[in-house]
Amino acid sequence: MLILQSKxxxxxxxxxxxxxxYFWLREEIKVAKNKDSS
Structure with a gap:
């Protein structure tokens, strides 16, 4: 995990x-919403 290495x-x-x-999560959410709406 990133968090463990970041100490x-x-x-x-x-x-x-x-x-x-944060930006990666935003993109993931956008893609998920697009899949739901299609």
């Missing part, structure tokens, strides 16, 4: 990881 990371690097996960 050595700086807060800035953690923020970047969180942003990546």
């Amino acid at each position: 050595q990371k700086t807060p800035q690097e953690l923020g970047k990881i969180i942003l990546k996960i």
